[in-house]
Amino acid sequence: MSRAWRGACAEVLSCERQNVLHRERETTKQWGLMKILSWNVNGVRAALGKGLLDWMAAAKADVICLQEVKALPGDVQGVVWPAGYTVHWNAAEKKGYSGTAFFLRRQPLAVTTGIGSPLHDAEGRAMTAEFADCYVVGVYVPNAQPELARIDFRQAWDRALLAYVKKLEKKKPVVFCGDLNVAHEAIDLARPKENVGSPGCSDQERAGFRNYLAAGYIDTFRHFEAGPEHYSWWTYRAGARERNIGWRIDYLMASAGLKSQLQRAWIEPQVMGSDHCPVGLELA
Numbered sequence: 251m252s253r254a255w256r257g258a259c260a261e262v263l264s265c266e267r268q269n270v271l272h273r274e275r276e277t278t279k280q281w282g283l284m285k286i287l288s289w290n291v292n293g294v295r296a297a298l299g300k301g302l303l304d305w306m307a308a309a310k311a312d313v314i315c316l317q318e319v320k321a322l323p324g325d326v327q328g329v330v331w332p333a334g335y336t337v338h339w340n341a342a343e344k345k346g347y348s349g350t351a352f353f354l355r356r357q358p359l360a361v362t363t364g365i366g367s368p369l370h371d372a373e374g375r376a377m378t379a380e381f382a383d384c385y386v387v388g389v390y391v392p393n394a395q396p397e398l399a400r401i402d403f404r405q406a407w408d409r410a411l412l413a414y415v416k417k418l419e420k421k422k423p424v425v426f427c428g429d430l431n432v433a434h435e436a437i438d439l440a441r442p443k444e445n446v447g448s449p450g451c452s453d454q455e456r457a458g459f460r461n462y463l464a465a466g467y468i469d470t471f472r473h474f475e476a477g478p479e480h481y482s483w484w485t486y487r488a489g490a491r492e493r494n495i496g497w498r499i500d501y502l503m504a505s506a507g508l509k510s511q512l513q514r515a516w517i518e519p520q521v522m523g524s525d526h527c528p529v530g531l532e533l534a
Contacts, residue, residue: 283513284356284533286386286392287311288500290429290483290526294319294326294351300523304337306353307332311530313379314353315388317429320346327378340364342374349374350388350428356381365389365414370407378418384533385418387426392447394431401454404431408458412465423505425533426467429483430501431527437478438498446459450499466506470515470531472500482517483526502531510534 255281291297294316306314314335333336335353340363342348352361358379375390389411396427415424432455436442444449462533463469471480481496490496502515507532513532521527 258464269344272316272482280336282534284313284381285311285530286313286315286425286427286502286533287528287529287530288315288317288388288427288429288502289521290317290390290500292318292320292526293522294321296324297523298329301521302473302523303329303332305521305523306335309528310355312354312356313386315347315377315427316351316353317388317390319349319351321349327357327383338377338379340374340377343372343527348390350377350390351375352379352388354379354452355500365410367407367410367414369403370410372422375407376414384413384425384505385421387418387424389426389428389430391429391431394452394455396449398447398449398452398454401452403453405458408455409459412461415467416465419505419507423507425502425504425508425531426468426529427500427502429499430459431499432456432459433497438478438481439482440497448502450497462503467503468509468512470502470504470512471517473509473512473528474515480517481519486525491525500526500529502529504531504533508533 251326253328275509291302322341323343331353336351338361339353358381360380362378363376365376377388379386392404392407393398394401415426418424432450434456435440435473439445439451479494481494481498484496504512511534514534515531518528518530
């Protein structure tokens with residue numbers, strides 16, 4: 251291939267990327283707010299029988315990030331997803347385990363999988379959608395497991411994720427969201443004293459979360475809501491959800507540069523279908 255031909259090809263690719271960027275910005279102007287929803291569905295096939303499609307259709311979100319889908323694309327190939335969404339999948343190598351998915355109503359510039367960490371990427375725990383003015387990263391953070399048996403793996407993940415989003419942020423702001431598997435402070439779970447040191451409430455995991463805050467990322471829900479008794483996960487045991495004995499472990503974190511664009515953040519505890527509920531964010 252001649253140098254001139256390579257240059258012409260590069261110019262065509264650059265023009266096409268600029269065209270996509272222009273269309274995405276025009277769409278942003280037309281639609282106004284950008285609505286992002288995140289939900290750990292604890293098995294997408296199970297959630298399909300519990301109202302997932304109706305919720306998606308009613309949500310009309312620009313970005314839906316699902317975690318713990320526990321399925322390969324072929325497992326749901328017969329599903330008719332709500333109109334307007336494009337589907338992107340990142341399944342774990344281990345069948346029926348972990349996994350993430352994107353449902354997008356806005357055309358992204360690109361969608362990629364993983365965080366550049368071979369140790370973690372085989373578990374299908376992260377996806378990134380690049381838009382004109384920001385990245386959206388959907389993540390399913392590893393659980394530390396009973397007796398903190400997987401805490402080393404978890405801490406390595408926390409470091410790798412922070413390095414990854416900081417790298418993205420050099421280009422444009424980032425929203426990363428999903429099941430972060432940590433209750434940051436005592437206010438973020440119903441029974442903090444009884445759970446000190448347990449998975450999701452250990453000093454190590456909370457320190458990992460504080461590193462996100464120290465790097466400038468905003469816990470968007472706490473940006474708007476300082477009060478207690480707001481949770482996103484409840485054990486199936488002992489009627490915990492009915493009594494609101496829960497944990498807030500699902501988050502939408504935003505770059506500091508997006509602070510002025512944050513419009514609202516919320517939790518949807520009324521939405522059933524999983525032991526988690528959806529969480530959301532709107533950006534101007």
